[in-house]
Amino acid sequence: MYTASRQMRVSIVMPSASPTGGAEEAFCQLLKSDAAKAISWQAMFLEPGPLLERVAEWVEFATVIPSGRTREVWKWWYAVDQIVARTQAFDTDLMLSWMTKGHVYGGLAAWRLGIPAVWYQMGLPDYGFLERASRQIPASAILACSEFVAEEQRKAQPGANVASIPLGVDLKRFSPELLPSPRTAREQLNLPVDGPIVGIVGRLQRWKGMHVVLDAMPDVLSNHPTTHCVVVGGPYPAEPQYQSELFDRAERLGITQHVTFAGARNNVPVWMQAMDVFVHASFREPFGIVVVEALALGKPVIACAPGGPSQIFGSEAVGTLVPFEDSKQLSDAICKNIEREEAASSNQTIARRFSNETFSTEVVNFLHEHAGAASLAE
Template identity: 45%
Template sequence: MKTLIVMPSASCHGGAEAALLHLIQQRTAAGLELKLVFLESGEMVALARDFGLEAEVIHAGRLRSVRAVFSTVRAIREVIQAWKPSIVLGWMTKAHIYSGLAARGTAAAPMYFQMGLPDGGVVDCLARLVPAAGALGCSEFVAREQGAKVRHPVKGVALAADVSHASASASPAELKKKLGFAPDKPLVGIVGRLQHWKGMHVYLRAMAQVVKTMPAVQGVIVGGVHDQEPGYLESLEKLRAELGLTKVVSMVGRQTNVPEWMSAMDVVVHASQREPFGIVVVEAMALGKAVIATSPGGPEEIITDGEDGLLVPWNEPDALASAILRMLQDPAAAAQMASRARLRSEDFSTASYALRTASALRSLLPAVPAAA
């Protein structure tokens, strides 16, 4: 199935970019013939070419420039007319503004991949005005949210986590010592870029309650500052001090060896508000960790509460603290959940994700009338 993917970003800095690379890697097994158009230059262009794909760069410029938009649409249309794909897939809603318009009047079916929750921002609103044969959402949760705002069908496609190398290099105790923590004390951590919706402040408030019951507990926040919320780090540091957690919870910034940090943790917390999917959740489960995540959101489709992890309502520190204590005070039950979590994570391999994506795209293709 010939599919032209239009990608607005060419920098490897998020889940949407990782999802594209996973699809590229597994495209042959999924029966997909891909070609890429990037709307900016960046390292992903070279990566795509290294995987044997034809990748073009069409510099889109600023969306607010009408002239630049029309020029980009025209250039994408020329690629469509020359390559003749069955589908033109905008990777994220911003891309669909260009690719959907470019596909009009051609034989290619315009579609897009909704990688986050729909919002009232200019980009999402403009994208919803562009006709589409259908769309993909990065979870059933996202598909339902987007489906309520558009007339075309939206199919949920759970993303993948590359868990092929999900094995700890050492025991949790050894890793704790290596990373500067007491090896004989429990470690509860949270991983993610520092954004308010990621809920690090909720984690801190929960930890303030946990330490009252288990004074020996240690905590860690792994993640760097997000460009759009530079002040969140300062607010977290202030809250940590107010709660008396300066010596309890470490804030270690962005780390390149995140699996090692998660492997050192006894409990991995994911406290996001309305998480679209939850790749970190799958990664932690693949490492055989006791995982606590929030609902509503994508994690509800990953974790079966009480079976392979725990789910708590977002922004409820009391509930999160109770869940953390449940894991720490009953290590046998936590170990059972962690074991089942490792098995569950296998459902989110890159290979199964590519097959899900290809199947959803085929189901959205308009029916071709039978010959008379």
């Protein structure tokens, strides 16, 4: 059992070593943080990818343990055997699993070894095979990326020890002082220099609501004819048709000349800096990292409720919430934000509450608190 007489040792199970989104970025931000240096880490990936080499710089040991599909029980059990062996060899005090799939493997290994297991829930709980399996595997605690996710997890798993630690953002990347001015950003990106720009950022998935933003644009254009819409994000492999649906929708709505589909971009902060109004139109968004990023830039933000953005906005007079897939309310909110004259300086104050440093410190402190806990959740 862990004692304070030596540095704590944590094995962490990550489903994939491919940097596909916010979950992987949060994973990296944790391991490379100053707070993480208080722990000796071992990282085990269930699928290969470029993150393996990157993470190896921050941890004592990193490896890939091929897992196959979770339904392939023989491969699942073999992978768990490998995790057990490596966890035991590392003299691990606590198992941290990243996301549901991570816990299905890491949590089972921790149970076999009799060590505490904590897993970080990035998405909303559902009732698919993987989620049902995860709820049968003991955990000392479940961390959620927002209070919205925590509440849903408590409903799905009554009696579980659930706490929320909101994700963090690299605020330096989204510092207006370190980026070109909005006008210069537009010039660099070949966007219209005059007129308001409304933007949305994210992988092209239906639940992220890019189609709703397009549906709102004709109404917006009738009030503000020089408005331009920017969609930043590439296609999602599981929904390859959604991108072409968006192209067709823009043409059908007659707004093609008012929309830029930028695709996936590495210089997202510059694209967001060029925007006047930022929209996050996701359905039941677990957290909403891009919401914090836009607030850090001082942009007016519109998001959908219910979801994580409600927690980000809090009780402050920051941000506008609209129902998902209600293009009329969305267009009204866009117009109001285009017409507002006051600066959104308070947005940056809110964003600072969600720094990577705060996120990493809270996670590390939580792990220290639970390292001596029983491996079984009551």
